[in-house]
Amino acid sequence: MSDQRLPIFPLNVVLYPGTTMPLHLFEPRYRQLLKDIREGDSRFGILTSISGVPERDLPLGRMGCVAEVTEVEMMPDGRANIVIVGRERFALDEFVPDDAPYHVAEVSFVADTPGANAVVLAVTSDDVAQNFKRVVKAVHAINGESGPLPTLPDDPSQLAWTIASMIDIDSDLRYQLLAERQPAVRLASVDAVLRKVLPDLELRAAMAQKDR
Known part of the structure; x- marks a missing residue:
């Protein structure tokens, strides 16, 4: 069962929980994503892409990490430099139809399993x-x-x-x-x-x- 619907940014990086990462946003769809999430909880999903695989064809279960925007530097032309911090891990359940120019998906949060003493x-x-x-x-x-x-x-x-x-x-x-x-x-x-x-x-x- 899906835990949440998230704006998704497929990207050839891996964001880990508890770590920070700078990003430069220049595509119009991700400028819009930033505008939208800043009006909400400042969170979106970084979904690790696969070389040669179209974004909407990424396999179900593909792992990503919730990104929370902590710093924003807007540029006069609309581009932005941001700093994100990784929060929960998630698995892709499915991309869903949405009027937004960026991807939106249903995701399930993923926790560690019991292991070593x-x-x-x-x-x-x-x-x-x-x-x-x-x-x-x-x-x-x-x-x-x-x-x-x-x-x-x-x-x-x-x-x-x-x-x-x-x-x-x-x-x-x-x-x-x-x-x-x-x-x-x-x-x-x-x-x-x-x-x-x-x-x-x-x-x-x-x-x-x-x-x-």
Whole structure:
């Protein structure tokens, strides 16, 4: 059963719950979308598109994320720069007829399923956070940069999404992390990416510091 009807913006990005993203709106239909939602709750759906698939042909069940507009910079010609924050995940139920120039769909909200023991999840989460911090420190050393480490959430169910929004991963994995309903699996996937790059990054960091 559908939970809500949402304006939909199919886009070749993945927005995660609890993360922010800047967007530039230039198409007339999305300028209208922005105008309409600002008169309501400032929310619409980012639906992750598929290369080569027409927007209205995206498969039922395709995952997306509710986007809430938190900042708007309007330009004289009607274009806009906005900042959005991810809220609930949703699955596409169906596109519905509407007079709006943008897509509108019935969607169902998606929650995590029970999985790993809370203590195990917390320990795993801490390990992933430490590996991410090691990656960031190595990158800073390589680039001769300094500064504070990114702030990470305490919630293990949120951590993988926050880290994924800050690192370079392929689009398929990015989408899989959105669709995955077990936090432990999301954490393991992100940790595998971090562990793969860590040895090379820390070696390069040590060499860079030696040369200075």
